Amino acid sequence: MTDKRDFAHIETWVFDLDNTLYPHHVNLWQQVDARIGDFVATYLKVTPDEAFKIQKDYYRRYGTTMRGMMTEHGVRADDYLKYVHAIDHSPLEPNPAMGAAIERLPGRKLILTNGSCEHASNVLARLGIADHFEAVFDIIAAELEPKPSPQTYRRFLDLHNVDPTKAAMFEDLARNLVVPHDLGMTTVLVVPDGVKDVVREDWELEGRDAGHVDHVTDDLTGFLQGLLAKG
Structure with a gap:
């Protein structure tokens, strides 16, 4: 088994949106x-x-x-x-601790989502973390080709001039980390904390032991704080 990739060289931090930047159990x-x-x-x-x-x-x-x-x-x-996307975003609550951790990450921070920019804006506003991200790459920017399509990641990397070998990707679906890992990115799978009920299909929760998953966390804020403490 190969060693898992670390974060010492990371210059760009890429985050999925739904069920990644907020807990699965919110069930938004x-x-x-x-x-x-x-x-x-x-x-x-x-x-x-x-x-x-x-x-x-x-x-x-x-x-x-x-x-x-x-x-x-x-x-x-x-x-x-x-x-x-005409939904009630009120279940989301501000997360200043996560915002502070994201802000302290060294380098650029971007969002790569299969949702729309409007939906992303609503989510980020409720979480209180919109100011910490340089840009949102949504399904329209992806020319309506969703993750895990390889073309979508390439469009994202090219548009934002990201070197994948110096980038990390945070996602809640393991299958969406296959291509990033193949491109050289450090990959992090964000999973439910197991304490509260979540509405997910079995296949959506698979893959935490897959070779293309470098790290797994059920607490994104704590995980980021841990990285900063090591830094």
Whole structure:
């Protein structure tokens, strides 16, 4: 087994958004998930149960349900994103400790999300950490090609002039860390803390022992504070 990559050389810190910068148990994404199911059911004129099956099938095969709906049914991305992200962000609470840790990280901080910039702005504002990030690379910037597509990571790296061998990636889905690791990034999988119930499918929680996962944490703030203490 190869040694896990460390952080001594890191110049750019890349974070996923949902279920990464806030705890899984907030279940904010559950609201989006429900809206996606409603959209699929209405658009395809199918029952909620059938919509759920289609939604999860597309999510797993295409990276996002939206990509599947666009590919299979010609859905317009703008209509989809506007509908599914119309949620209540109030369950999110400010996290000054995490903000302080992110601010102290040496180098650049960026967000790479399969969501929209509008959704990211709402999340970051509720968490009180928007000022700590240089930019958000969203699904529109990705030309509607979601993670884990290799092209998306390449577009992100090229647009923001990031050297992947000097970057770290924080994600809640192990499959979204395969390409970053192959590119030379130090990878961190953010998992539920196991204390509170979370709404996730089994496959979404897999991969913490995978070779492309360098580090695993159920406490992002504590993990970052630990890195700073070592520094």
